[in-house]
Amino acid sequence: MHPDVRKIKVIGFDADDTLWVNEPFYRETEKQFCTLLKAYLNEEEINRHLFQVEIGNLELYGYGSKAFMLSLIETAILVSGGKVTAGEIRKILELGKAQISQHNPLLPGVPEVLATLASRYRLIVATKGDLLDQERKLKNSGISNFFHHIEIMSDKTEDHYRKLMNHLDIKPDQFLMVGNSLKSDILPVIRLGGYGIHIPFHVTWQHEEVLEHEMPDAHYMTLNTLTEILPLLG
């Protein structure tokens, strides 16, 4: 990392799959959803339709668990050719509620790293999820107090990070973003002149590998686990 890393004042952490496990719970709900509807269509086809419905609803619903639930219901109506029963829809609501209620385990080293960094930097959560869901996950995992506040972002483009930095009253080179997505957490921040630390979650790793060669070394690093951040900043 660049020696000017000492200028950093605020560290933003992505939440889902950076601080805690999340994506596997979505996959599990989808699996149960497909099992529920298997009389109408096979798993592969249902997942294909679900993806299309989610993309179609993104502009209107945004991200998060409630958007996901509404898209599940719409997909159920679609793939069943209008034959899905009220009982099956009720079951989908129950699957969604169970997913919202479940506990998301922290990823390795999270509390220790946050405890060390919180005394020297202003830490924030910067996430696209539902505020209520993210507050609940922070509280349940006992790490709320390490964060100054939660920033809910409707998307994570350069423009959204520019607004965030303006809101935080900091310059790009005073901001470091830590996250599991090169596309959403790292690239837009680097392009603005900020710093990024990429900690791939096993699911996203292969898919985004190619992008890494585009990244300027001085403002960017990939780590295997969050604990490796401490020798760099601690």
Place this chain on the structure above:
Amino acid sequence: MHPDVRKIKVIGFDADDTLWVNEPFYRETEKQFCTLLKAYLNEEEINRHLFQVEIGNLELYGYGSKAFMLSLIETAILVSGGKVTAGEIRKILELGKAQISQHNPLLPGVPEVLATLASRYRLIVATKGDLLDQERKLKNSGISNFFHHIEIMSDKTEDHYRKLMNHLDIKPDQFLMVGNSLKSDILPVIRLGGYGIHIPFHVTWQHEEVLEHEMPDAHYMTLNTLTEILPLLG
């Protein structure tokens, strides 16, 4: 208002029914929802069930249009005794999407007042709705640029406002909140030592009247329209 009103640095505006018309669109969707399900139960009973379902889901879903849509679907299954059809559920999804997509007209004087205040105070939106919905409404009504940023709050209790003030790095007496709800926008802010300007929306007015006698005059005023704020602060 208290002479120390000149200390105010940040003015928070509630969004729905303070900046723009919102509640009547929810009522209209509910009316259409009841018409759709009239074969199963009468309007009064459906509304009673819907209210109970919404209260029951509040902790899990929070506020906003997607929470509302999910509660409408759950209520439809309930009031139909599990007989509601996939076609009727699809219609409920369409009602919800239409409500999210519609244009919310600004309340009288909003752009003029914001234009005047924005040069002298930091203005923010402080709202319980979905971020994406509120960003869309701000953008559609052409008033985004007057605001420093949008604060999405999972609830509006004293504790939430305390966190907000901490996040904004201001003391309570540097904050003024403008909103249509005494309970959510004014009382918790006043209790913390901040200022509140209450602009009742016609629907909430009668219901909350009684609370006004509990309010300390120096930190609180009720106005009929937003334009009346200018002689006080402008």
